[in-house]
Amino acid sequence: MDENILRKLEIRLGPLHARQRLGIERDHEAQVFGQGLTFFHLENSSWAEWIIRNALKATGLYWRARQNAERILVKRNDMRFKTLPPLFEDFTILHISDLHVDMNEVAMNRLIELVGSMQYDVCVLTGDYRGRTFGPFQPALDGVARLRTHLKLPIYAVLGNHDTIQMVPGLEAMGIRVLLNECETIVRKDQRIYLAGIDDAHFFRVDNIEKAALSIPCGEFSILLSHTPEVYRQAAHANFDLMLSGHTHGGQICLPGSIPIKLEAVLPRRMGAGPWQYSDMTGYTSVGAGSSVVPVRLNCPPEITLHHLHCG
Numbered sequence: 001m002d003e004n005i006l007r008k009l010e011i012r013l014g015p016l017h018a019r020q021r022l023g024i025e026r027d028h029e030a031q032v033f034g035q036g037l038t039f040f041h042l043e044n045s046s047w048a049e050w051i052i053r054n055a056l057k058a059t060g061l062y063w064r065a066r067q068n069a070e071r072i073l074v075k076r077n078d079m080r081f082k083t084l085p086p087l088f089e090d091f092t093i094l095h096i097s098d099l100h101v102d103m104n105e106v107a108m109n110r111l112i113e114l115v116g117s118m119q120y121d122v123c124v125l126t127g128d129y130r131g132r133t134f135g136p137f138q139p140a141l142d143g144v145a146r147l148r149t150h151l152k153l154p155i156y157a158v159l160g161n162h163d164t165i166q167m168v169p170g171l172e173a174m175g176i177r178v179l180l181n182e183c184e185t186i187v188r189k190d191q192r193i194y195l196a197g198i199d200d201a202h203f204f205r206v207d208n209i210e211k212a213a214l215s216i217p218c219g220e221f222s223i224l225l226s227h228t229p230e231v232y233r234q235a236a237h238a239n240f241d242l243m244l245s246g247h248t249h250g251g252q253i254c255l256p257g258s259i260p261i262k263l264e265a266v267l268p269r270r271m272g273a274g275p276w277q278y279s280d281m282t283g284y285t286s287v288g289a290g291s292s293v294v295p296v297r298l299n300c301p302p303e304i305t306l307h308h309l310h311c312g
Contacts (some may be wrong), residue, residue, distance in 0.1 A: 001166075008169040013180065017301035021165045024204050029164075030134040036161070037230050037266050043162070043292055044133050045238070052253075052294045065296035070106045072289055075305045077275055079282055080312025081241055083221045085191035090245040091305040094120040094151075097227075097246025098288025100162065101143025104295040108143060111289055116150045116177065120306060122186065123151050124175065126246040126286065127160025127200070127227030129167065137163075141170040148174045156184065156195055160227035160247060161203035162292075180226060181208040183215050196240070197225035200249060202265070207231060213238045218311055228283045230267050236281040243283040244307070248272045250287030254299040273300075 001022070009018040028035045032044045042048050056062035094115070101108050130140035140163075148155070149170075155176045159165065168178050177184065179197025186193050194216045201207035209224070209231065216222045222242075224235050229245035236243075250273035251260020263272045270276055276283045289302050 005166050005169055009165065012168065012172075016047055018165075019198075021206060024206060025164055028204065036205060037201070037228075038264065041133075042264060044130060046291050049054070052296070056253075056294075056296060061298060062296065064211075065298050068297040068301060069104055069295045070110060072107060072110050072302045072304060073113060074118075075303050076308065077284060077305055078308045078310060079242065079275070080310045081221060081282070082312055083219065083241055083312045084309055085193065085221060086311055087188040087191045088193055088221070088309060089311050091193075091309040092120040093223075093244070093309070094123040095126065095244055095284070095286055095296055095305040095307055096123065096289055097126040097286035098128040098160070098249060098292070099125070099144065099147070100131045100288075100290035100292055100312060101147070102139040103290060103292075107290060107295070108147065109302065112150050114173045114304065115147070116224065118306070120152070122195070124195075124225055124244060125155065125157035126225055126244055127158050127280060128162040128246065128288070128290070128292070129160070129171075130162045130164075131290075131292075132202075133162045133269045137167050141167060144171065145174055145175075148162050148176065156197060156225065158197040158225045158227055159200050161200050165201070179212070181206075181211045183212055192220070194220055195225070196221040196222060198231070201231045202228040205226075209234050209238050213240070228265060229271050229283060230265050232267065232271060232281070232283060234277040234280050240281055242309075243281060244286070245283070246286040246288050248285055248287070249292055250285075250298075250300040252287075252297055252300055256299055258299050260300070 181197040196212040197208040224240040224243045228247040
């Protein structure tokens with residue numbers, strides 16, 4: 001553990017929170033069975049990459065799947081909200097998720113080409129910056145830094161199950177505000193909306209929606225960033241209007257029709273990709289810009305999304 005990073009985390013989080021969070025990582029990092037919301041964690045397995053790659057090669061799909069992973073799409077998602085303040089009409093959010101920046105350089109180059117000319121009000125990153133779930137994280141920070149130079153501020157982010165808390169000082173040094181069960185206020189004249197974010201809820205289970213929502217006045221428009229959409233019930237009952245997530249990759253390797261063979265998440269399949277609704281809360285699950293375990297995709301192209309918010 002780098003003492004400089006530890007000191008920065010203790011200042012950022014407080015000594016107790018910092019050491020507790022680091023201890024949870026040390027206890028469970030790279031654990032294949034148990035821990036988290038699901039029992040089996042494919043991404044933590046040392047043999048998963050070999051099996052997936054060779055299975056695709058045996059079926060003759062490997063190189064096509066590699067090319068698919070490099071073709072990032074830009075999606076537009078229009079949403080209407082009764083509680084959105086009028087001055088935030090057509091407020092636009094660039095949503096990027098599951099970068100896994102150190103796994104596919106061609107895909108990241110394509111992403112940089114796409115975002116350079118985009119118009120938006122805020123950018124949000126919903127976790128998983130590192131390719132692996134353990135080990136060195138500096139290559140991931142270097143990749144995010146390269147992308148950051150092409151993104152406009154403000155940028156808000158949360159951590160995913162592939163990310164270590166040790167990345168936070170590096171991300172924030174780039175101007176990316178990492179929300180660790182925290183909330184920010186976005187103001188336009190005398191009107192405001194609230195943007196909250198939680199720490200990883202899928203694997204390390206260090207999320208605290210109650211703490212993130214504590215400063216949001218009753219009835220005010222609020223958005224929750226969560227790496228995983230699996231906490232949709234808690235978010236809806238905490239009165240969030242909108243929840244933006246990633247994590248699922250939409251299945252990444254899907255049957256024709258984008259039907260996932262397996263979702264690494266505990267939630268209804270309709271919430272595994274794209275827009276959805278639960279109770280009074282609107283949600284969107286990004287299939288991600290990168291790829292996990294192996295840089296391949298079948299019937300599930302990578303994406304970034306421009307969310308346009310409208311008064312309804």
